[in-house]
Amino acid sequence: MTLNSENALARIAIVTVSDRASRGEYEDLSGPAVEQWLWRSMARPCEFVRRIVPDGVESVRNVLLELCDTDGVDLVLTTGGTGPAPRDLTVEATQQVLTKELPGFGELMRRVSLEQVPTAILSRQTAGVRGRSLIINLPGKPASISICLAAVFPAVPYCLELIGAKKIAETLPDSGA
Numbered sequence: 241m242t243l244n245s246e247n248a249l250a251r252i253a254i255v256t257v258s259d260r261a262s263r264g265e266y267e268d269l270s271g272p273a274v275e276q277w278l279w280r281s282m283a284r285p286c287e288f289v290r291r292i293v294p295d296g297v298e299s300v301r302n303v304l305l306e307l308c309d310t311d312g313v314d315l316v317l318t319t320g321g322t323g324p325a326p327r328d329l330t331v332e333a334t335q336q337v338l339t340k341e342l343p344g345f346g347e348l349m350r351r352v353s354l355e356q357v358p359t360a361i362l363s364r365q366t367a368g369v370r371g372r373s374l375i376i377n378l379p380g381k382p383a384s385i386s387i388c389l390a391a392v393f394p395a396v397p398y399c400l401e402l403i404g405a406k407k408i409a410e411t412l413p414d415s416g417a
Contacts, residue, residue: 250286250406251287251289251312251315253289253315254288254289255303255304256271257320259294296329299333300334301336305337312373322377328364339368341366343366345395346363346365346366351391357384360384
């Protein structure tokens, strides 16, 4: 089966970045929120890979490298660690592994989020490409995740096509966002 085979399932990794969730002190709500949004929005089946890692550049960078370079996932969606707090280092880790940054994703997520909450200006999400993987940083709050995914996801299938990743279906008209 070739990489872009019409029958190959796309692999989507959901990475929750949280010290407390990684230690089991806090229930991960953001990772499941991402997966539920995708199940409601995608017309084509895919395989989900889930990870929970602590905040920090090294832990996030290492999981991104593993998912992109070793596991060969097509899309990585991180959630959490995008604010201004000292341990919010998801963006820094992501920038270290990207071969090409796509700043429009973060710009659009901030714009649509600002329509809902003024503190969205504090968010530092970004996105970019590593090999044949697209990495997108999402916020950590489930409501914000839905808003951001609804805004940027229409560009995801075409971006994956351009970088040679496996095909995912266009979003359905009623994405439940």
